[in-house]
Amino acid sequence: MRLNDLAVVVSNVKPVVITYTRFSTSIQKEGLSEYRQDELTQRYVIDFCETHGVPLNDIISLKDRGVSAYRGKNMTQGSLSELINLFKGGELPKVYNEKGEINTFFFIESLDRLTRSDLHTANKLFLDLVEYCNIVVVAENEQKIYSLNSLKSDMGMLDLFSALLTLSRSHNESRMKEMRHRENWSKKRQEVIDYFDLTEDQRGGLNYPLNPTKTCPWWLKPKPDNRGFEFIEENRKAMKFFLERMLDGYGLTSSIRRLNDAITKGEFKVEFSKKQDTKKGFQTHTFYQVLTDDSNESLIGNLIFHKDYYPTEKDVQQGLYDRKKLGKKVRIPVYTAKGFYPALLTEIEFLMLRKMMGERKQSNTKPNKRVANIAQGILKCPKCGYSxxxxxxxxxxxxxxxxxxxxxxxxxxxxxxxxxxxxxxxxxxxxxxxxxxxxGYQVDDSAVMEELTRLRHDQYQINLLKSQVQVEIEQLVNNISNITIPSLLEKVQHDYSKKELRIQMYEDQMKAIESDILAINMRHKNSIDxxxxxxxxxxxxxxxxxxxxxxxxxxxxxxxxxxxxxxxxxxxxxxxxxxxxxxxxxxxxxxxxxxxxxxxxxxxxxxxxxxxxxxxxxxxxxxxxxxxxxxxxxxxxxxxxxxxxxxxxxxxxxxxxxxxxxxxxxxxxxxxx
Structure with missing residues (x-):
C-alpha cells in the first residue's frame, strides 16, 4: 500500500497511533538524528490525526535513545521491546476498524529504525510486529505501509520481499561499519602490542603508540596528542583516598561513603556525571569491577586486551568452561600492556586488595551504615548463626x-x-x-629469616620451571610453521595453550609468594604498631x-x-x-x-x-x-x-x-x- 492511500484506509473508528524514534550512540544524540526522525514522522502523523480525529495527546510516542539495533538490543530492552511485550501479553489489545482490518498504526522514519539485525532475526521481528499493527514508513525513498492484509494479498510477496531487501541492506551496512571499526581497532591494538613487546632500551627514540580508545578509568584522561594517558589530579587524589581506606580495612560501602563525604566537604573537586549528581555521589558499581574483575588491572597501570571466543562442546568436556557457557561469548585475555596507564598501586598492594575483597565476599559482610556495635560481623548467635x-x-x-x-x-x-x-x-x-x-607477630628474627628463606627458595624453583616452559613454547612456535598435517597442527596448538596456562599458573604462584613475603615483613615490622x-x-x-x-x-x-x-x-x-x-x-x-x-x-x-x-x-x-x-x-x-x-x-x-x-x-x- 502506498503512503498517499493512508487517508482512505480508516473508517469512522478512531485508530491508535504510535510513533517510534531510535538512534544508537550518544554522538547521534548530540547531532540531528532525533530531530530529523521526529520532524519527518510528525509531518505525516499530524496530518493523519487531523484527518481521522485523533487528538494529538492520544499519540503513543516511543523513543530508544542510545540503543543499538544491530545486535538486537532494542528487541530486549527499551521502548520497542516493551511495546511488543504489551502486544503479546494482551495488555495492548488489537484494534480493528469496521472492515475488520487492524486499526493500529506504527510510524517510523525507516525500517532500519526498527532493526539492523541479521535477516532471520529482522524477519521474525517484522512479522511479529505486523501481526498487531500497520507499519508506516515515511522516508522519502521508502514510503510504504506494511499491513497484515497487504502481505496476504496477491501482491503481498512483493511487499515482503521489499521489506526483507531493505532490512538486509541495513544489516549489511552495519556489518561493514563494524568490520571497518574492528580493522581500525586491531591496527591500533597491534601498534600498542608491538611497542610494549620492546624493552625500555629498544623503545628509545620511538613514538609512544596512539591510544586504541579514548575510554579510560575516571581518574585518567588522554594526553593532548592522544598518545598515552595522564592523571586528572583531583580525581587521582580522590581515588587514592578511597584506596587508602580500603587498604586500612574499611569495606567497599564504607570507603565509598567516606569518599563522598570528603568530596561534599570540599576536600576533592571531583566533577560528577549527571547520574552521579542525581545519586549524590559515587555508587558501588563505579569501583566494584575495578577491584574484583580479573580482566581489569588499571589500578597498577596495565591494559589487558581480549578476544571474543565462543566455547564448544569439546571445551566443556575438557573442563575449560562450564556447560552454561556453551555457545555464549566469553572474553579471553590475549595480551597485557604493562605500564600502559599511570599506576595508583604497586602490584603487591593490588594483590592484597584483591585478597581482602575475596575474603569479604566469602564472609558476606556488607555494611551499609555506621557501626554502633563494635562486634558487628564478628559476634554470631551460637544457636542460629545470625548476628x-x-x-x-x-x-x-x-x-x-x-x-x-x-x-x-x-x-x-x-x-x-x-x-x-x-x-x-x-x-x-x-x-x-x-x-x-x-x-604470633612477635617472634625472634631467626624464625622470620627462616620463613623468608623458604619462600625465596620456592620463588627460585618456580622461576626455573617457568623458564623451562618458556623454552618449550619457543620450540613449539618455531615448529608450527613447518607442520602441514591438520591433526598434528591441532595437537601442537593444543599443547601450546596448555603451556600458556602453565606459565599463567607459575606467574600467579610467584605473585602469591611475593604477597606472603610482603605480609611477613609488614607483620614483623608492625607488631608494636x-x-x-x-x-x-x-x-x-x-x-x-x-x-x-x-x-x-x-x-x-x-x-x-x-x-x-x-x-x-x-x-x-x-x-x-x-x-x-x-x-x-x-x-x-x-x-x-x-x-x-x-x-x-x-x-x-x-x-x-x-x-x-x-x-x-x-x-x-x-x-x-x-x-x-x-x-x-x-x-x-x-x-x-x-x-x-x-x-x-x-x-x-x-x-x-x-x-x-x-x-x-x-x-x-x-x-x-
Whole structure:
C-alpha cells in the first residue's frame, strides 16, 4: 500500500497511533538524528490525526535513545521491546476498524529504525510486529505501509520481499561499519602490542603508540596528542583516598561513603556525571569491577586486551568452561600492556586488595551504615548463626542488651546479654594482653629469616620451571610453521595453550609468594604498631561514644579476631556457671572472657584457653586449679615467668606453652601440689 492511500484506509473508528524514534550512540544524540526522525514522522502523523480525529495527546510516542539495533538490543530492552511485550501479553489489545482490518498504526522514519539485525532475526521481528499493527514508513525513498492484509494479498510477496531487501541492506551496512571499526581497532591494538613487546632500551627514540580508545578509568584522561594517558589530579587524589581506606580495612560501602563525604566537604573537586549528581555521589558499581574483575588491572597501570571466543562442546568436556557457557561469548585475555596507564598501586598492594575483597565476599559482610556495635560481623548467635544487634532500651531502669537479630522475629530463643558487661570486659581483655604475641607477630628474627628463606627458595624453583616452559613454547612456535598435517597442527596448538596456562599458573604462584613475603615483613615490622593502634582506639572508645572510632575499632578487631559467640551460664556444656564470651583469635586458639559482670585485670584471664576445635568443657578455671610448669621457680627468678597471680594472663598470651604443660601433667605419674 502506498503512503498517499493512508487517508482512505480508516473508517469512522478512531485508530491508535504510535510513533517510534531510535538512534544508537550518544554522538547521534548530540547531532540531528532525533530531530530529523521526529520532524519527518510528525509531518505525516499530524496530518493523519487531523484527518481521522485523533487528538494529538492520544499519540503513543516511543523513543530508544542510545540503543543499538544491530545486535538486537532494542528487541530486549527499551521502548520497542516493551511495546511488543504489551502486544503479546494482551495488555495492548488489537484494534480493528469496521472492515475488520487492524486499526493500529506504527510510524517510523525507516525500517532500519526498527532493526539492523541479521535477516532471520529482522524477519521474525517484522512479522511479529505486523501481526498487531500497520507499519508506516515515511522516508522519502521508502514510503510504504506494511499491513497484515497487504502481505496476504496477491501482491503481498512483493511487499515482503521489499521489506526483507531493505532490512538486509541495513544489516549489511552495519556489518561493514563494524568490520571497518574492528580493522581500525586491531591496527591500533597491534601498534600498542608491538611497542610494549620492546624493552625500555629498544623503545628509545620511538613514538609512544596512539591510544586504541579514548575510554579510560575516571581518574585518567588522554594526553593532548592522544598518545598515552595522564592523571586528572583531583580525581587521582580522590581515588587514592578511597584506596587508602580500603587498604586500612574499611569495606567497599564504607570507603565509598567516606569518599563522598570528603568530596561534599570540599576536600576533592571531583566533577560528577549527571547520574552521579542525581545519586549524590559515587555508587558501588563505579569501583566494584575495578577491584574484583580479573580482566581489569588499571589500578597498577596495565591494559589487558581480549578476544571474543565462543566455547564448544569439546571445551566443556575438557573442563575449560562450564556447560552454561556453551555457545555464549566469553572474553579471553590475549595480551597485557604493562605500564600502559599511570599506576595508583604497586602490584603487591593490588594483590592484597584483591585478597581482602575475596575474603569479604566469602564472609558476606556488607555494611551499609555506621557501626554502633563494635562486634558487628564478628559476634554470631551460637544457636542460629545470625548476628547480634544492640537493643538500646531508653526506659528508666533499663539497659542496652545484645539481642540475636533472628530472635526479634520470634524464630530463635537465644539469650540476651548486657552490652555494658560485654564491651567493658572484651575491651579490658584486649587492652591488657599483648596482641602481637597472641597473633604470633612477635617472634625472634631467626624464625622470620627462616620463613623468608623458604619462600625465596620456592620463588627460585618456580622461576626455573617457568623458564623451562618458556623454552618449550619457543620450540613449539618455531615448529608450527613447518607442520602441514591438520591433526598434528591441532595437537601442537593444543599443547601450546596448555603451556600458556602453565606459565599463567607459575606467574600467579610467584605473585602469591611475593604477597606472603610482603605480609611477613609488614607483620614483623608492625607488631608494636598493631598493639598501639588497638590500645589507642580502646582508650578512646572506653571514654566516649565516638562512632567514627568505634567503626575503626570494629575494623581492627576483625583483623585479630576470627569469630565470637556467647555461652550462657545455663548451657548444659558450660561447667563454670557464668556467662562467657568465646573469642577465636587468628592464632587457632579460643579464649573465654566472663561477661556476667564488670571485671578488672586478673579476673578477665581466669578461664584458660583451649584449641579452637575444643569446647568450653575442656577449659580450666585458674582460680580453682593453679597450673605451673615444673621449672617455674627457676623461671620466676630469671623472669621467664611472671608471679603466680599473673600466670593466667601469661597462658592467655602463650596458649601453646600452657597446653604443653597441661598435657605433661595429664601424662605424668608424679604431680606436685
Amino acid at each position: 547480634y544487634v544492640v537493643n538500646d532500651d531508653k526506659r528508666s531502669g533499663r539497659h542496652a542488651n545484645l539481642v540475636c537479630s533472628y530472635s526479634r522475629s520470634g524464630k530463635c530463643d537465644a539469650y540476651t546479654y548486657r552490652v555494658e558487661f560485654f564491651e567493658h570486659n572484651l575491651l579490658s581483655y584486649c587492652r591488657n594482653i599483648n596482641i602481637g604475641r597472641v597473633l 598493631t598493639n598501639d593502634s588497638i590500645y589507642e582506639l580502646i582508650d578512646v572508645v572506653s571514654e566516649k561514644r565516638d562512632v567514627e572510632k568505634r567503626e575503626k575499632l570494629n575494623i581492627e578487631l576483625k583483623k585479630i579476631i576470627k569469630s565470637m559467640n556467647l555461652i550462657n551460664k545455663k548451657d548444659a556444656d558450660n561447667p563454670f556457671g557464668r556467662n562467657l564470651l568465646k573469642v577465636d583469635f587468628f592464632d587457632g586458639y579460643s579464649r573465654f572472657i566472663p561477661v556476667d559482670r564488670k571485671l578488672e585485670n586478673e579476673e578477665l584471664f581466669d578461664i584458660l584457653p583451649v584449641i579452637e576445635t575444643e569446647t568450653v568443657k575442656d577449659s580450666i578455671d585458674y582460680t580453682t586449679t593453679i597450673i605451673l610448669p615444673i621449672d617455674y621457680l627457676e623461671g620466676l627468678e630469671s623472669k621467664k615467668y611472671p608471679p603466680v597471680e599473673k600466670m593466667a594472663q601469661f597462658y592467655q598470651e602463650n596458649p601453646a606453652k600452657y597446653l604443653k604443660i597441661k598435657r605433661q601433667i595429664e601424662q605424668s605419674d608424679q604431680i606436685f601440689v
